[in-house]
Amino acid sequence: MDGMAADERRAVTKDGFISSAVLKLLARRGEVSAVDAISPHFKLIALKGEGLKGASWAPGHKLQVQMRGLSFRTYTPIVWDSVNGSARFLAYAHGDSPAGKWMKDLRPGDGVTLFGPRRSMDMSFDGPVIVAGDETVFGPAAGLVAAGREVRCLFEVTDAGESRDVLAQIGVGDVRLVPREADDAHHAALAAMLTGMVDGRVTYVVAGKGATVQRLVRALRGEGVPAGRMRTKAYWLPGKTGID
Ligand SMILES: Cc1cc2nc3c(=O)[nH]c(=O)nc-3n(C[C@H](O)[C@H](O)[C@H](O)COP(=O)(O)OP(=O)(O)OC[C@H]3O[C@@H](n4cnc5c(N)ncnc54)[C@H](O)[C@@H]3O)c2cc1C
Numbered sequence: 121m122d123g124m125a126a127d128e129r130r131a132v133t134k135d136g137f138i139s140s141a142v143l144k145l146l147a148r149r150g151e152v153s154a155v156d157a158i159s160p161h162f163k164l165i166a167l168k169g170e171g172l173k174g175a176s177w178a179p180g181h182k183l184q185v186q187m188r189g190l191s192f193r194t195y196t197p198i199v200w201d202s203v204n205g206s207a208r209f210l211a212y213a214h215g216d217s218p219a220g221k222w223m224k225d226l227r228p229g230d231g232v233t234l235f236g237p238r239r240s241m242d243m244s245f246d247g248p249v250i251v252a253g254d255e256t257v258f259g260p261a262a263g264l265v266a267a268g269r270e271v272r273c274l275f276e277v278t279d280a281g282e283s284r285d286v287l288a289q290i291g292v293g294d295v296r297l298v299p300r301e302a303d304d305a306h307h308a309a310l311a312a313m314l315t316g317m318v319d320g321r322v323t324y325v326v327a328g329k330g331a332t333v334q335r336l337v338r339a340l341r342g343e344g345v346p347a348g349r350m351r352t353k354a355y356w357l358p359g360k361t362g363i364d
Contacts, residue, residue, distance in 0.1 A: 147186075148172060152230045153206065155223075161213050161255070161279070162286045163223050167232060172205040175236075179263035180243035180325075180351075183209065184364065186233040187222045194355075194364050196260045197237055198290065207237075210259035210290060214278075218361075241351040243269075245323050250274065252314055252336050253328030255283065256355045260327065262290040274314055276300050276332060304331060311339035318343045323351065330354035 150169035157163050177200035184192040200207040213220040241260075243249075248270040251261040255277060264271045273295040277283040280297045287295050298310045314324075314336055324345065326336050333354050340350060356363050 146235065148175070148234045148236075150205075150207075150232050150234060152226055152228050152232060154228055155226050158289050159282045159286045161282060162258075163211050163213070163226070164208060164290070165211055165223075165226065166206065166208045167234075168204075168206045170205055171234075172200070172207055173202060175200060175202045177202060177207075177237045178239075178243065179267045179269075180239075180241045180260060181237035182240040182364075183207070183237050184235040185222075187218045191218055191362060192235065193219045193222075193362060196240070196263060198259050198262045199266055200237060210262065210286075212255040212258070214255070241325060241327065241353050243325070243351065248272070248319075248322050249325055250314070250317055250322050251325045251327075253326060253355070254332065255328075257325075257327045258283075258287060258290065258292065260325065261287075261292050264325075265291050265293075272317065274298070274310070274317065276306060276310055276328070304335075307332065307335050311335055315339050315343050318345060323349050325351045327351075327353045327355050330357040 148171040150167040150172050152165065153168040154166040155163055177197060181197065183195050183197055185195055186192055195209040195211060197207045197209045211219065211223050213223050243264065249264055250272050251257060252274045254275055257275065261271055261273050271294065273292060275283065275295065276298050278300055280299050283297055296313055298306050298313065300306060324340055326333050333352055337350060337352055354363060
């Protein structure tokens, strides 16, 4: 499957669609083994199946999951057992979007079609990590914690109470949360909290909403953090669908 990564990259278009011929050739197939609604907006989704065996996976790799029809959405496995064929990821439902509807209807025993796992942000560095972002980055943070990494987190969130509860359930303990405000008025406070955490040993993983990623990267650069100590990725952009 690794040799197929380049084909897969071309297969899923920028807006998350794919041709059915390509789908048959390159996709993995799995089955939902559990759907755990750990809060009103978050589901832990467990997958299993022969098709998940033999995958090459590391924390930070991404997975593209087929919704209804030929559209895909991107998630980050928290764990992947390539020997026994199982994986788990955390999905956040921000609204009545294709992924929100898919999550709502998902049941154990449902079949799923997947691309990946494959590299997204490279987490193969040593030392402590600060993960900054939002609800979509809880899963990647949990993956790093599960891999035994030293992780601190800073997230902008819609509901701090729900987020704190979810993070505790997925094992992410060292967390600061900043409630979202209209027109990103909380960004100055968020950036100030991140620069207050700057430490020469740390690598920064910054993902989530595109504008927030840009703002936080600017703040880190202002503190002299070199590009080699940052892993950055926009996970979603207002008005765009199926960002990969
Ligand atoms: C590499 C990568 C890894 C990711 N890993 C995860 C993960 O582990 N867990 C996870 O939950 N998400 C993850 N995401 C983010 C997820 O793929 C997007 O949020 C995706 O857009 C959700 O699909 P959708 O059908 O809900 O919305 P879409 O149909 O894609 O988008 C519709 C509109 O919804 C808005 N929107 C999209 N996402 C959000 C959001 N989070 N909050 C508020 N508004 C939003 C935008 O305005 C967008 O135009 C990841 C994304 C990438 C690129």
